[in-house]
Amino acid sequence: MIELRAGRLRCELKPELGGCIAGLWLEGEPVLRSTPAAQLASARQAGSYPLVPFSNRIGHASLVWQGTQHPLVRNNGDEPHAIHGVGWQRPWTVLDDDATSAMLSYEHRPDASWPFAFDCSHTLRLRPGALEMTLALTNQSEQPAPAGLGWHPYFVKRSGSRIAFEATGRWETGPDKLPTVRQPAQGLKADCGTLDVDHCYDGWNGLARLHDGRVKVTVRSGLTRLVVFTTPGRDHVAIEPVSHVNNAVHLYAQGAAAEELGLRILQPGETMVAQMAIEAEDAP
Secondary structure (H helix, E strand, C coil), X not given: CEEEEECCEEEEEECCCCCEEEEEEECCEECECCCXXXXXXXXXXXXXXXXXXXXXXXHHHEEEECCEEEECCCCCCCCCCEECECHHHCCCEEEEECCCEEEEEEEECCCCCCCCCEEEEEEEEEECCEEEEEEEEEECCCCCEEECCEECCEEECCCCCEEEECCCEXXXXXXXXXXXXXXXXXXXXXXXXXXXXXXXXXXXXXXXEEECCCXXXXXXXXXXXXXXXECCCCCEEEEEEXXXXXXXXXXXXXXXXXXXXXXXXXXXXXXXXEEEEEEEEECC
């Protein structure tokens, strides 16, 4: 377990459990869905984990790339898709850490879960008022490979929680949890208590706010896509900055432009970088 402290913020990391953030607290108030790292048994129940080397789902756990079909592992129970990449289910190595920062690393060799070699670093820095994160992924395979990055933070949804962000489009989701069509949308401005959403928004301006009577959270990122997931029965809301839309590799194979989807095609040795910050303060 790694503990970071800065001002009134405290963050616990559990690198061997998917490089996850076990918890983030403002004084004693949880900002993320938080469990002490020593008690956390699954990254799926963590406060946040990195999405590497893709976000959300690859439909039916099957990747077709450059004329070759690669069956992938169905890595989330009975769900028929591959979900959230591989990093969240693998141990990460601690390269460096001190009282306010840590750098984690994951090196991937081709396997049944992902057929392309890559390495990834995750740098986390806590300062008074904010947790800042940077992911960097390098293609270590000998051929061009699809790649994406993101984070999957679960924020506490208290009574009166409201979310607000701006976007230009929303990908509608079918009963199989895969995107169907993009529709114009202006983002969201809603009460989280009644919100039922599981969509990817694009044209996001990199700013999202979540506030209630106790904590005000601001999410900032240079990424331009945002996945939002919650239902009325859940006590958390996932606000996920990501680099590409859901199921992007299949949409690309069907003829959509990589740039429109946010899908990166990394040449051998090429690197992509993503950044995100979570700001937390007392609600006014």
